[in-house]
Amino acid sequence: MAIKYSILGLLHYKDMHGYRIKEHVERNFGHMWSINYGQIYPNLKKLCEDGLISMREMPQNGEKGPPRKLYSITEKGREEFVRWLHDSPERTMIMRDPFLMRFVFFGFGDREKALALIDEQIRDYEKQLKRRDENKKRWTELGLYVRLVADLGISFNEMYIDWLKRAREEIARPNVKEPETS
Amino acid sequence: MAIKYSILGLLHYKDMHGYRIKEHVERNFGHMWSINYGQIYPNLKKLCEDGLISMREMPQNGEKGPPRKLYSITEKGREEFVRWLHDSPERTMIMRDPFLMRFVFFGFGDREKALALIDEQIRDYEKQLKRRDENKKRWTELGLYVRLVADLGISFNEMYIDWLKRAREEIARPNVKEPETS
DNA sequence: CGACCAATATATAGAAAGTATATATAACCC
DNA sequence: GGGTTATATATACTTTCTATATATTGGTCG
Numbered sequence: 001m002a003i004k005y006s007i008l009g010l011l012h013y014k015d016m017h018g019y020r021i022k023e024h025v026e027r028n029f030g031h032m033w034s035i036n037y038g039q040i041y042p043n044l045k046k047l048c049e050d051g052l053i054s055m056r057e058m059p060q061n062g063e064k065g066p067p068r069k070l071y072s073i074t075e076k077g078r079e080e081f082v083r084w085l086h087d088s089p090e091r092t093m094i095m096r097d098p099f100l101m102r103f104v105f106f107g108f109g110d111r112e113k114a115l116a117l118i119d120e121q122i123r124d125y126e127k128q129l130k131r132r133d134e135n136k137k138r139w140t141e142l143g144l145y146v147r148l149v150a151d152l153g154i155s156f157n158e159m160y161i162d163w164l165k166r167a168r169e170e171i172a173r174p175n176v177k178e179p180e181t182s
Numbered sequence: 183m184a185i186k187y188s189i190l191g192l193l194h195y196k197d198m199h200g201y202r203i204k205e206h207v208e209r210n211f212g213h214m215w216s217i218n219y220g221q222i223y224p225n226l227k228k229l230c231e232d233g234l235i236s237m238r239e240m241p242q243n244g245e246k247g248p249p250r251k252l253y254s255i256t257e258k259g260r261e262e263f264v265r266w267l268h269d270s271p272e273r274t275m276i277m278r279d280p281f282l283m284r285f286v287f288f289g290f291g292d293r294e295k296a297l298a299l300i301d302e303q304i305r306d307y308e309k310q311l312k313r314r315d316e317n318k319k320r321w322t323e324l325g326l327y328v329r330l331v332a333d334l335g336i337s338f339n340e341m342y343i344d345w346l347k348r349a350r351e352e353i354a355r356p357n358v359k360e361p362e363t364s
Numbered sequence: 365c366g367a368c369c370a371a372t373a374t375a376t377a378g379a380a381a382g383t384a385t386a387t388a389t390a391a392c393c394c
Numbered sequence: 395g396g397g398t399t400a401t402a403t404a405t406a407c408t409t410t411c412t413a414t415a416t417a418t419t420g421g422t423c424g
Contacts, residue, residue, distance in 0.1 A: 002278070002280050002283045005283070006283055006287075009286075009287040009290070012287070012290055029286075081287075081290070082290070082291055082292075084284075085284055085287055085288070085290065085291040085295075086291055086292065086295045086299075088299065088302060089279075089280035089281040089283075089284060089299075090280055091280060092279075092306070093277065093278070093279040093281070093282075094276075094277070094278045094279070095275065095276070095277050096184070096275070096276045096277075096278075097271075097274075097275040097276070098184050098271035098272055098273060099271040099275070100275075100331060100334075101184045101187070101188055101271075102266075102267055102271060103327060103330070103331060104191075104211075104327050104328055104331055105188075105191040105194070105263075105267055105327070106267070106327050107325055107326070107327050108191070108194055108263070108264070108267065109264055109267040109268055110264075110268065113267075113268040117268075117270065117271075120270060124274070143289055144289070144352065144353065145285060145286050145287070145288050145289050145353075146286055148285070148345075148349045148352065148353075149282060149285060149286055151345065151348075151349075152282075152342075152345050152349075155341050155344075155345055156338075156341065159337050159338065159341045160334075162337075163330075163333065163334050163337055166333075167330045167333075167334075170326065170330065171326065171330075
């Protein structure tokens with residue numbers, strides 16, 4: 001139920017409608033977080049039913065598109081949010097990576113193909129690191145906590161690229177052993 | 183569809199039934215990966231229907247529990263697996279962390295409570311790092327690729343603890359600014 | 365002016381991943 | 395022979411994620 005509370009948290013900053021929430025997340029947290037309509041609209045509906053946010057339909061004044069539904073956090077919502085904020089996080093970090101999932105099995109495939117996939121990863125993450133470095137100033141403007149998470153993103157990127165390069169080197173050495181069967 | 187292929191990969195090592203797969207993953211990959219029966223049994227069923235693995239029921243010879251269904255990878259399964267292995271991973275890494283999700287919003291709550299949660303995280307990850315260091319020898323026996331992923335786990339742990347400590351220090355300093363409203 | 369396109373906005377279906385729990389069998393032990 | 399424990403399979407449910415359907419309006423170009 002983390003997404004529910006994240007949306008509640010965003011409405012702390014200002015009143016928003018669903019479309020604006022997605023835009024906001026992409027603009028401000030795009031490199032570390034993504035959200036989509038399939039998560040936003042059902043959650044807004046649920047939050048509204050629970051009385052944690054309130055909705056008012058906006059009059060059409062010259063803007064494009066269908067009438068907007070503007071959501072605001074309620075007093076009850078603020079209380080519930082702070083309660084959640086100070087709670088110990090339920091479970092630990094989940095890291096799911098289609099590349100690493102393959103990586104453990106590379107022993108069953110072709111080594112050259114594996115090296116090529118690693119090179120592809122190195123290129124991708126170097127691009128990402130460059131983007132993150134460029135965006136650091138913008139994140140700093142969003143306050144201490146957002147900037148710290150951005151720093152974490154950069155540290156992670158650097159660490160991961162280092163690891164990829166070390167791994168590549170080891171794999172490329174001629175005397176690789178096959179994984180044992182158990 | 184990563185889990186489907188991971189199970190296929192595990193059956194590369196040896197024939198297994200569902201219960202054994204869970205045991206194997208917990209024993210050998212417990213600190214970096216977890217799987218559960220709700221993922222295992224439906225996937226085994228699906229893989230069987232697609233002809234990527236085959237099933238045979240085992241006779242009861244002195245063991246506990248109901249009759250086992252032993253699964254083996256088929257030739258078709260091996261081909262499909264290698265095809266997947268050499269494919270470029272579809273999407274990039276997903277990192278979801280209930281703690282970090284809260285962290286970005288810490289500006290809206292109590293600073294002392296935030297510091298306490300950070301301390302809790304530091305303790306947890308230091309414990310995890312200790313366990314990972316202790317287990318490194320065992321992972322090394324499972325072959326180059328598994329060991330490299332274990333190394334990544336250790337590097338990640340160290341980096342994350344460093345970041346938590348740096349962040350704690352900055353937050354504890356008296357002159358913290360509130361996040362800006364936008 | 366009206367057909368068409370692009371942008372805005374909401375909504376829902378459905379797949380994939382993860383959690384929880386139900387059910388069954390047999391060994392082991394008192 | 396009844397309760398406990400370990401083994402094993404199965405399914406229901408929740409959460410997260412992806413994809414797509416639908417509606418409205420402004421702009422534009424012939």
